[in-house]
Amino acid sequence: MTDRLIKPVGRGFLFLDSHPVGCAELVNGLTEQIEARKLQQRPVALVIGSSSGYGLAATVAGLARYGIDGIGVSFEKAPTVRRTATAGWYRTAATAAYAESVGSDFHFVNADAFADTTKADVLDLLQEKFGGVDYLIYSVAAPRRVDPRTGTTYQSAIKAIGQPARTKSLAYEDGVPVVQEVGIEVATDDEVAETVQVMGGEDWTRWVDALEERKLLKDGFSTVALTYIGSELTGPIYRQGSIGAAKAHLEQTAQTLSKRDGVAARTSVNGAAVTQASSAIPGIGLYVSLLHKVLGERMQTPMQQSIALWDQLTGEKPLDLDEDGRIRLDRWELADDVQAAVRDQWDAATQETIADVADTVWFFEEVRRLYGFDVAGVDYDQPAEVDVEWPTKA
Numbered sequence: 445m446t447d448r449l450i451k452p453v454g455r456g457f458l459f460l461d462s463h464p465v466g467c468a469e470l471v472n473g474l475t476e477q478i479e480a481r482k483l484q485q486r487p488v489a490l491v492i493g494s495s496s497g498y499g500l501a502a503t504v505a506g507l508a509r510y511g512i513d514g515i516g517v518s519f520e521k522a523p524t525v526r527r528t529a530t531a532g533w534y535r536t537a538a539t540a541a542y543a544e545s546v547g548s549d550f551h552f553v554n555a556d557a558f559a560d561t562t563k564a565d566v567l568d569l570l571q572e573k574f575g576g577v578d579y580l581i582y583s584v585a586a587p588r589r590v591d592p593r594t595g596t597t598y599q600s601a602i603k604a605i606g607q608p609a610r611t612k613s614l615a616y617e618d619g620v621p622v623v624q625e626v627g628i629e630v631a632t633d634d635e636v637a638e639t640v641q642v643m644g645g646e647d648w649t650r651w652v653d654a655l656e657e658r659k660l661l662k663d664g665f666s667t668v669a670l671t672y673i674g675s676e677l678t679g680p681i682y683r684q685g686s687i688g689a690a691k692a693h694l695e696q697t698a699q700t701l702s703k704r705d706g707v708a709a710r711t712s713v714n715g716a717a718v719t720q721a722s723s724a725i726p727g728i729g730l731y732v733s734l735l736h737k738v739l740g741e742r743m744q745t746p747m748q749q750s751i752a753l754w755d756q757l758t759g760e761k762p763l764d765l766d767e768d769g770r771i772r773l774d775r776w777e778l779a780d781d782v783q784a785a786v787r788d789q790w791d792a793a794t795q796e797t798i799a800d801v802a803d804t805v806w807f808f809e810e811v812r813r814l815y816g817f818d819v820a821g822v823d824y825d826q827p828a829e830v831d832v833e834w835p836t837k838a
């Protein structure tokens with residue numbers, strides 16, 4: 445037993461420690477937002493990236509709405525003598541407890557999803573427990589990938605393509621918002637290619653290959669990988685940049701995979717959200733805090749979008765596809781009036797106006813909540829047990 449007083453210390457949007465109680469409370473809060481539906485059969489789902497952001501929301505939504513069984517994979521760090529576990533570790537423990545409480549047979553694997561050994565282990569478990577899978581949700585956001593077949597490590601870059609760009613961005617100094625202007629470098633061809641290796645569709649394809657080889661695809665199998673389009677304000681750093689090239693590859697991969705018998709593969713275009721991955725991208729924090737100011741409660745949370753995703757995947761609601769066959773969960777974000785209002789506020793954002801034009805307090809708290817801080821009802825002056833076990837079950 446190791447009880448510790450845990451405070452949000454770190455640099456920028458990165459904190460060194462996470463709060464176990466806050467992380468658990470956040471997961472509990474997510475489960476309360478969902479109305480349950482019954483299907484004739486309990487679906488079996490494999491979620492890659494289940495501990496955080498959109499993958500966590502998809503896991504919890506699937507559990508709460510449709511009673512999914514299955515496996516969640518993520519890559520988190522255990523507590524050490526000096527540091528707490530990562531937030532995703534604690535969120536996974538809470539998600540497992542929730543799954544148990546609603547009677548779902550859901551397993552969590554902590555391992556590198558890019559490794560062939562992980563795929564083999566996960567598919568062994570899938571075969572043994574469920575005999576196959578109905579849904580594969582691929583929601584990985586990673587800075588690097590080691591290709592196990594060559595041993596090559598690829599690093600993803602968040603850079604522009606073609607010409608350098610500049611963007612306004614939002615930082616905090618002692619909790620006070622600071623508007624900055626940052627340069628965006630041009631990615632080399634190699635950097636673009638490496639980013640595609642990390643965030644493009646190759647690893648997703650390998651999961652589908654492995655499932656197919658082991659004959660684990662159930663009738664009506666479908667798979668979804670998450671993608672992002674975003675606004676012209678974030679275009680140079682995102683969609684037209686190196687990460688956008690990776691997303692284009694992911695979207696192309698969906699079309700290639702769908703040509704296979706017994707595979708329905710799509711990408712799902714989700715809206716901007718505050719996650720560990722997105723807060724690392726210059727300009728996105730400013731954009732999201734302006735978006736929240738413009739939309740308020742109309743901003744669709746990852747949970748609302750994940751419920752919509754499950755409703756569409758299970759056929760309970762019709763698929764909302766665009767002309768490229770992508771599931772669109774981001775229409776609220778890209779509506780013309782919303783984008784026009786965000787653009788006006790983006791132009792108006794200066795050090796003097798930032799607190800008025802953007803929801804800077806909300807954004808700051810959301811970033812802290814990613815680590816379990818600023819969660820309502822948690823007493824941060826009380827020591828908390830940091831040695832939480834990874835949930836393993838028979």
Ligand SMILES: NC(=O)c1ccc[n+]([C@@H]2O[C@H](COP(=O)([O-])OP(=O)(O)OC[C@H]3O[C@@H](n4cnc5c(N)ncnc54)[C@H](O)[C@@H]3O)[C@@H](O)[C@H]2O)c1
Binds near residue numbers: 498499532585713
């Ligand atoms: N955040 C947004 O604004 C946004 C918008 C649209 C789409 N998306 C997409 O959603 C997906 C998930 O992003 P997010 O923002 O939820 O990220 P996130 O950082 O919140 O979560 C990433 C997840 O990937 C897991 N992961 C990372 N490396 C791994 C590895 N090697 N093996 C196994 N698991 C690993 C982490 O453990 C975590 O569960 C990405 O494809 C992202 O592009 C995000």
